[in-house]
Amino acid sequence: xxxxxxxxxxxxxxxxxxxxxxxxxxxxxxxxxxxxxxxxxxxxxxxxxxxxxxxxxxxxxxxxxxxxxxxxxxxxxxxxxxxxxxxxxxxxxxxxxxxxxxxxxxxxxxxxxxxxx
Amino acid sequence: xxxxxxxxxxxxxxxxxxxxxxxxxxxxxxxxxxxxxxxxxxxxxxxxxxxxxxxxxxxxxxxxxxxxxxxxxxxxxxxxxxxxxxxxxxxxxxxxxxxxxxxxxxxxxxxxxxxxxxxxxxxxxxxxxxxxxxxxxxxxxxxxxxx
Numbered sequence: 570x571x572x573x574x575x576x577x578x579x580x581x582x583x584x585x586x587x588x589x590x591x592x593x594x595x596x597x598x599x600x601x602x603x604x605x606x607x608x609x610x611x612x613x614x615x616x617x618x619x620x621x622x623x624x625x626x627x628x629x630x631x632x633x634x635x636x637x638x639x640x641x642x643x644x645x646x647x648x649x650x651x652x653x654x655x656x657x658x659x660x661x662x663x664x665x666x667x668x669x670x671x672x673x674x675x676x677x678x679x680x681x682x683x684x685x686x
Numbered sequence: 687x688x689x690x691x692x693x694x695x696x697x698x699x700x701x702x703x704x705x706x707x708x709x710x711x712x713x714x715x716x717x718x719x720x721x722x723x724x725x726x727x728x729x730x731x732x733x734x735x736x737x738x739x740x741x742x743x744x745x746x747x748x749x750x751x752x753x754x755x756x757x758x759x760x761x762x763x764x765x766x767x768x769x770x771x772x773x774x775x776x777x778x779x780x781x782x783x784x785x786x787x788x789x790x791x792x793x794x795x796x797x798x799x800x801x802x803x804x805x806x807x808x809x810x811x812x813x814x815x816x817x818x819x820x821x822x823x824x825x826x827x828x829x830x831x832x833x
Contacts, residue, residue: 574777581800655775656690659798662719663692667796669716671696674706678698678791 576629577655580648583628588613589621593630596644604640689799696792700785703792704761707783713739720744733758737766753781761785768798 583589592607608618622642625631629648634641696703706712710727717724718741725748726740733755740750750771757765764783770776782797 574775577800578777655800658775659690660692663690663796663798665719666717667692667694667794669718670703670706671694671698671794673712673715674696674698674703674792677702677706677712681699681702 576648577651579628580630580652583624583630584652586621586624588618589625592618592621592625592642593644593649596631596642601641601643604642607642689797692796694794694796695788695790696794698791700761700787700792703785703794704764707764708760717741718743718749726750731755731758753778756780757782 584593588611591610595607595610596602604618604622605615607622608615611618622631622633626633630645632643632645634643698706706716708729708731710729713727713729714724717727717739720743722741722743724739724741726738728739729735729737731737735755735758736752737755738750738752740748742748751768752771753767753769755764755766757763762785764781766781768779768781777800780797780799782799784795786793786795
């Protein structure tokens with residue numbers, strides 16, 4: 570559970586950055602891309618892209634495999650699934666709780682009006 | 687992708703909604719995903735004060751969460767840290783609730799995020815560039831709004 574927790578924190582921290590999100594979205598579309606292909610759309614230098622890939626790799630969100638001089642990057646979906654599951658659990662809890670909150674507050678409002686407040 | 691956002695339009699004035707969110711009597715009436723009872727509700731509604739709520743679900747399982755109030759602006763805004771007791775989701779997260787008066791009553795915007803402080807603010811300021819929309823579809827999350 571502690572590892573699971575640390576993993577979630579790493580996943581969400583990695584997802585904060587828009588460049589890293591764009592890289593993940595592209596890998597989702599293309600099922601594998603080389604580092605230079607990934608770097609192309611961004612106005613940043615290759616070493617900066619490599620740093621982003623390191624963060625994504627540390628978070629377990631991508632895998633890198635080297636054939637000759639070419640490094641191919643692929644999406645590793647498991648941490649994303651865990652992150653989505655985390656959001657879903659809270660979505661279930663809060664969506665229903667807030668519906669009940671709304672109903673309760675509306676009853677209270679009706680009572681307040683009735684008693685002229 | 688790093689937070690959950692829900693919006694509710696409520697036919698009640700913001701002060702009534704705020705009190706429903708923060709008083710033990712109010713919390714006892716709505717907290718939890720089903721009609722199971724709230725077993726304990728304690729709140730100390732001031733910055734640095736704490737809350738603790740324990741509830742039982744209809745399947746008999748009991749859950750408890752607690753945290754610290756980080757922002758208290760009645761009746762507009764509430765922010766608190768959040769932690770489940772036990773091991774079901776270890777680690778701390780952040781709950782933010784904004785209440786805006788509307789013609790109808792109150793528009794409530796609720797956010798639960800994993801990230802705190804700087805990370806969370808940065809994420810919100812950058813906004814959502816849509817890059818992960820496709821990823822979310824990939825994981826078949828289509829009918830919910832995550833930002």
